[in-house]
Amino acid sequence: MTGQRKKRIAGSYFVSTLSISLVLVVVGILVFILLNAKLVSDHVKQNIGFSIIVKDNVNEAEIKKMQKILDTKPFVSSSVFISKVEAAREFKEELGEDFEGVLGYNPLLPSVEIKLNPVYANNDSLTVIEKSLLKNELVQEVSYQKSLVHMINENVRRISLILLIAGAALMLISFTLIRNTIHLSVYSQRFLIKTMQLVGAKPFFICKPFIQNSVWFGFFGSMIANLILLAAILYGNQRFDRYLIRTGSMEPELQTGAIVAADSRRAPEKGEIGVYFSNGNAVIHRVIDITEDGYWFQGDANPEPDTVCILKKNVKGTVVFRLNAAAPILREVFRLSEIG
Numbered sequence: 001m002t003g004q005r006k007k008r009i010a011g012s013y014f015v016s017t018l019s020i021s022l023v024l025v026v027v028g029i030l031v032f033i034l035l036n037a038k039l040v041s042d043h044v045k046q047n048i049g050f051s052i053i054v055k056d057n058v059n060e061a062e063i064k065k066m067q068k069i070l071d072t073k074p075f076v077s078s079s080v081f082i083s084k085v086e087a088a089r090e091f092k093e094e095l096g097e098d099f100e101g102v103l104g105y106n107p108l109l110p111s112v113e114i115k116l117n118p119v120y121a122n123n124d125s126l127t128v129i130e131k132s133l134l135k136n137e138l139v140q141e142v143s144y145q146k147s148l149v150h151m152i153n154e155n156v157r158r159i160s161l162i163l164l165i166a167g168a169a170l171m172l173i174s175f176t177l178i179r180n181t182i183h184l185s186v187y188s189q190r191f192l193i194k195t196m197q198l199v200g201a202k203p204f205f206i207c208k209p210f211i212q213n214s215v216w217f218g219f220f221g222s223m224i225a226n227l228i229l230l231a232a233i234l235y236g237n238q239r240f241d242r243y244l245i246r247t248g249s250m251e252p253e254l255q256t257g258a259i260v261a262a263d264s265r266r267a268p269e270k271g272e273i274g275v276y277f278s279n280g281n282a283v284i285h286r287v288i289d290i291t292e293d294g295y296w297f298q299g300d301a302n303p304e305p306d307t308v309c310i311l312k313k314n315v316k317g318t319v320v321f322r323l324n325a326a327a328p329i330l331r332e333v334f335r336l337s338e339i340g
Contacts, residue, residue, distance in 0.1 A: 020225075030166055030167045052141075053139070055109070067081050074120070075125070080113045084106055087111065091108060122153055123149055244259060245258045262275045262317035275316045276310045276314050293311075296310075
């Protein structure tokens, strides 16, 4: 019976240690998600447009001088000067009509487009920045998406709070498992403990081995969890590439602002979503045909296939994971550019 009891106790210790490891793995995953959410949030905030509309009678030299001064400010990540002519050209491309021909003049004003430092992408900081900029006699108006900034910060705060609560709950579960393991150990040694008490052993002397065992359970559990997480991160970084979808060419399958992961070691089959690069930009479209020359792609929302056949060596992987949950926030920010 003694041997069987020892085996049962040893088995219980192993299960407890493994349970602690699994709980800590989940905690590690939550921390990883939280850190990546911060990175995504910073990326989104950097793409928030902050437009400084300049008065019509200001010459270009004065505007560029103001731009150089702005570039030295801590809240500016980058800036671009847009002249009246450039603004009119962009507006014509978006509108599809020659509004200057209808109006007889160009009503648009020159501006300086600023990309913000993520630290300052909150309504309080932006209000102070806006008031400071409006004091400049060259500035007519400051424009930015106040509701969008509030929505981003509110959603990041909410997601962070949920992840922290979940992490705290899992840590509580981990401590509970260690506590139960100690109780099991104490129960299995109850007769020995009683004997030690009868011969005058001090409480600390009796508790010491149980405390040591619990420390070892926690240590081994955390080491196993760290090894699992490290192996998963190394494997994931080597095999999977992550992308942000910036256009609606793959909707509704991949929404604008979605996050996807592509398996870089697996070539896409016909009907699957693949990744290739064109002019340095990632394009994520569906494979519609595979020939001896290479791959033909088409966006689900595009009426026509992509214009060129992509060589097999230029196809960089197959989409195996997608996260559309972030899309409602991100698609409000991204300008049509890199993907799609």
